[in-house]
Amino acid sequence: MKKLLFIVIAVFAILMVVLAAVPYLFKDEIFNKLDQELAKTVNAQVYYDRDMLSLSVFKNFPQLTAGMGEFGIKGNPPFQNDTLVHLGRMQVDLDIWSVIFDDNPSLKGLHLLDGEIYVKVLEDGMANYDIMFETEEEEVEEPTPSAFQLGIDLIEVRNLNFIYDDRSLDYIMVLSEMNLEGSGELTTDVYDLDLSGGGNIVNLSYEGIEYLTKKKMTIDSKINVDLNEMRFAAKDANLTLNEFGFGVDGFLAMPADDIEVDVRFNGDNNDFRSVLSLVPGIYSESFQDLNTSGEMDFSGMVKGVYNESSFPAFQFNLNIDDGMFQYPELPRPVQHVNMDLTVLNESGNLDYTSINLSKFSLEFGNQPFIGSFMLKDLVNYEMDAKLKGTLDLLEMTAIFPLEDMELKGRLAIDVDAAGRYDTLSGEIPKIDAEVSLSDGFIKSNAYPAPLNNINVKAMALNKTGQMKDLTVNVSSFGFELEEETITGKLLIDNLEALNYDFSIHGALDLGKIASILPLEEMVLEGRIQADIDASGSYEAIEKKRFNQLATSGELKVSDFYFADPEYPQGIRIHEASTEFGPQAIQLSSMDARFGKSPVQANGTLSNYMAYLLGEAGQELKGDLNLYSSNFNVNEWMTDSEDADADTTSLELVALPANIDFRMKVEADRITYDNLTLEDASGSMHLKDAVLRLEGFKTKTLGGSLAFDGSYTTRDILHPSFDMTLDISSLGVQEAFQSFVTVRAFAPIAQHVTGNFSTKFSFSGLLGQDMMPVLSSLDGKGLIRLAETAIRDSPLIQGITSITKLNDAATLRLKPLNISAEIVDGMLNIAPFELQLWDYPTRIQGSTGFDGRINYLVAVDVPANKFGSQINNLVSGALGTDLSNTTIPLAFNVGGSYNKPQVSLASADNLESYLANTLKNRLTNEKENVQEQIAAEFKAKEDSLKQEISEKARVARDSVEKEAEKLIESSKEKAVDEVKNLLKGFTNRKKTAEPEKSNPE
Known part of the structure; x- marks a missing residue:
């Protein structure tokens, strides 16, 4: 008997050792298989820390426990910057006997700990939770029922944040520190889900209106789930917001696109204190010490269909009877609070919503306030409102104390x-x-x-x-x-x-x-002296009867200073004097400093009364003269006060449509981007959301620059500009350093010294950084080069490496004119002639906005310049006289300027090219060869133009999408602000390991 007992104990001990060792022996194989399955099924980036993986038999025996640490799912484009799920730890409990003996294991527990879920839906309905690969549907006669049992004993959520950001509905819900427990037979189509727990509502907003912020919540409910009808029903569910509790009965269903709802609410804890807990200023750490009395009753319903054309009917009733509250340390209560409020909509049309506050009264100390309000609907706006009372502010601060005031x-x-x-x-x-x-x-x-x-x-x-x-x-x-x-x-x-x-x-x-x-985050200083009298009528303004207006006075400003986070550079007005008249406001003088830039100004502002008092669309008209000795534009186009800061943070400036404003500008010096403009003058005219630049003249880069143009944001997704330039004697090198268009379309300029002049007109789109979209440019003009020199050009080096004619580092060019045209972001150079090493040369071709080049260079070189190379080819050819013979060399230049691909147009090497050319000379076939070279080049150029044009279209589409993203960024910013609020709202600590799923 002892021997048998010893054997049983030994077998049991061995079994326990095996059970403990198996998870560790096969952990790598298990999770390698998990990675393979995730890669097959999940179209997203799934990550977890393998060092935090665990498998245990004894932790919840007889259940097998599997755990993951730092588990998360990050989306693919366009959600690459959004993490759908991040968990500090996730644990799954499985029935061990079903793992060993059944074909499919039974899931007994699921635990999600310390993390965040961020659900995001774009305006087009695309959602970041749609991450499963699509599977091909196979026709089967009868579906095989699943043997997998998902009757979970415990679903546990601990310390979890949840953000639902639906751009298609303009709806945001942010929950924090959610702690929930639930269970249900999830494998069936119809089941009951028991759910209880709570957390915090940080923000709940719909169409820009915040309905709930900073509220604690709890829930205790059994939800009947019908997946066939997508129907979710609750009976005797209990919810609380702070201390305001109410019951919920009803259902929400989504059988198709419509949402059907039939829900009724009723108050749970019917005391006045519960309503007070919803008031942000009152519900604080001292709320528990608040003395209250009085009764409350709350009820409501929502019933109907929600879709694009209808809204459910609803009714909410709130009644307060003889409420009172008082902080113990303060002498005065708010008492005799009575309210009877009904919000009703029986039609489902929001325009026919009525509000009836039939009774409202309270007393601040001994001062009563009594009122009522009725709004019949939002169509006729028929209303009846009354409010009467007297308030002693000192007594009010005894009830609601104001800190430091x-x-x-x-x-x-x-x-x-x-x-x-x-x-x-x-x-x-x-x-x-x-x-x-x-x-x-x-x-x-x-x-x-x-x-x-x-x-x-x-x-x-x-x-x-x-x-x-x-x-x-x-x-x-x-x-x-x-x-x-x-x-x-x-x-x-x-x-x-x-x-x-x-x-x-x-x-x-x-x-x-x-x-x-x-004033929060704002600096405001200065002194204002006002003496203004005005009387008249808008009718007189509209009919321009200014003799019926009496407006006089002046406004003086001295030592004014303003700065805030958006304008950290600050605006300082040392002194300004303004006189008011019936037709206009006259700025007689202003001495100011915008950031570091001194500014003097005077001018008029007219039609200001019609603009302020009249109907929408009235134009505000202005005429201003502005002078600055040294104006730094960069300081206002970046987030930095550094005058040398780059302009990568330029942002699109939207122009108003109802302002007609002219401004004459004179400046001794203007710094814009990396340009310095001297003796600048011109005028600007803003009207109908178009800014026109007229007659601007300045000196820069060693020459002079004059231009006219316009900029418009009428289509905010396609901001556009046009410009006509008249440049005289500008340095080529300086232009390369200062103009992005020169760097893109004329990269050879970096190796050219000398001056150029041009009259060039071009137009295109602007990016959201206020810089030209190169792929959108169109333009044409004539470029005049003075005597110039090209030094160390890779293009010239490519030609000399083939011909061995001249290896000089510097090439001098005589003055020449070049006709150019830009179409769809591609610069096309019409054929032009010049002297290359004193040899007649003809060049034509194009440069794309992406940097690719395609040029044909034809050079006529005297035959005797080739020396022994040519002599060997003509030896024995009777009657050959090369004294007046030229060899037309033709080169194809492709690739990019810095890495050009130079080749002979009709041969593999120079020797065979010379032989073919001499043969053609002797047989008079020269013209046929040149025509063939020109035809081959044109075919190649046409192909490249088509390719560049398509690439330009894609680039423009990309710019438009970027504009849409930036417009969408306002919503992103709103979500980020809520996330920041979420961080400040929570003080999260790591949750302890989950308990057993079934701790009976």
Whole structure:
């Protein structure tokens, strides 16, 4: 018996050793197989740390546990910069007996720990989660049921962030620190998913409107999943936001493109405290200490179909009865809070949504506020609103304390409005409203003096409901700061004629105001003295009856300085004086510094009243004279204050359509990109989103430059320009260093010394970096080269390496004219003649925007220049006289300028070429050979042009896609901001290893 027991124990021990050793003996084979399967099925980059892989039998025995560390999935283009999934650890639990004995293992647990899931859907519907390779469908008579059991005992999510960014719906949802547990029979088409847990709602936005931010959430629900109908139903589900709890019953279904929904909500914990938890300013670390009382009731429903043309009907009801809250350390409560709110839409058409706040009241300390609001729909805008109350600001800060700031004053509000808003019929609600602030006082700890004697008295009155009978009268406003006062008034009467009477008088120190009312990340200094009176009507402005307008006064600015993160260079106005008249604002003088650039200016701004008060589309007109002794454009085109900074960060400037602005510019020196312009002058005209440059003249690069042109952003995806240049005696070397077009289309310029002149017109697209898109350029003109020299040119070296005629490093050229044309980003040079080593030479060909060249160079060389090479060929040829014979050498030049491919046009080597040429000379076949060479070159050139044209089209498409990406980047930026908020919102610690899937 002992022997048998010993054998059993030994066998059991051996079995345990084998079970412990098998995972480690076969781990590499297992995960190599895993890599192979992932490569076959997943169209994305899957990564994990093999050093953090684990297989264990004993951890959750009788379950086999497999774990991965630092597991993630990163998308392929266009999602190469987006990580779909990243997990600190993932664990899978399998039934060990099903692994050993069954054909298909049974999954018992799934654990996702410490990570982030980022789901992204583009505007065209393409999604980064669509990562599985498509499989060919095979016709089978009957599908074989799967034996794989996915009845998971536990689905566990710990410390997981989730971002859903749907550009097609303009919808963003960001959740953080999600901790969830669930289970369900996932292999069936219909099953129940038990789900419980919670986390944080960082942001939930739809069409640019934030609906929820910084809320804690919990969920406890059983969801019935029907995959056949894509129907998800919940019964007695419980949700909470902060402490606001509610139940949910109903379903959401997506059987096709439409979304069907039938959901009802009801309040769970019916106390006033739960509603307060949704108020960001109140729900803080001290919320637990808040004293509250009062009752709340919440209910609602959403029912119908959502698609592009319809919206579900909905109703939400919120009732608060005698609410109260007070912080223990503060003397005053907010009490007697009552509200009865219904938001209703029975039609499913959002235009027929009604809002009925039939009752609203509360008391700040002993000061009551009472009001109501009704909006019948969003079609006729029929409304009825009332609000009345008086608020002591000092008492309010006893309820809602403001850090580092003291407030005083008495705010009184009495508003009664009823009627409909319809601009076509000239109807507006009848209104009788008064708002006043008396003895206002603001003091910040950042500045010793207060903003004192703040007084505002305003009223709005309309007894008939017609626009022409509305009066808005701010009869007085003003404040005092260290014995300096600002006072003013504003009267607007009759919205149809738009009569106005406005005045403002006094002095204001902006630096003091910025200290009392801090401006985030902004520097503001300076003093403004205003004495302005204006009265008249928009009707008189529209009919140009300026004699009916009374506008006078002046505005003086001194020692002004402004800077913020977008304009770190800063704008400083030492002194500026502006006079106001009925037709225009006259800038009589301005002495300023834009960044490091000094600027003096004067001019006028006209039609400003129509622009400010009139209907959309009114033009603001301006005429400005600007002078600078040294203006650095680079400082304003980059993110750097360094004057030598490169301009790789230039950004497209969108031009406004309703501004008609002329500006004359004079500058002793302008620095733009790597160009220095001296004695610059000209004018600019901005109108209808087109900026025109007219009559610009300057000296640069040792010569003079004059140009006219235009730039437009009417089509923001295809910003375009055109330019006509008149260049005289510009240095070739300097032009190569300064102009990207010269570097691209005339790379030989880097080896040319001397000057050139040209009259050249060209046009094309601009990239989002404000630089020309070379593949889009079209243009033509005449280039005149003065006496120049070519030194160390690889092209010339390629020719001399074949002919051995001349190995001089420098080649001097006499003045010549070159006719050129650019089509689809390809520079075509018409045939031109010059002297190459005193030999008559003819050159023609093209250079593509991608740097490829294709030229035919024909040189007539006296036969006797070839010496012994030619003598050996003609020996024995009776009657041969070479004294007046020339050899026409023809070269094909391809490749790129720096790596040219030079070859003889009609032979493999020079000796055979000379022999064929002499033979043709003797048989008078010279013309036929040249015609053949020209025809072969043209065929090659036509082929290259077609290839370059297609490449240019692809390049332009790429630029357009880049523009679309940059336009889309505003949305990316919004998501990045939310991600940054997510980082600040969480303080995540590594989650402990998961427990057993079935810890019974």
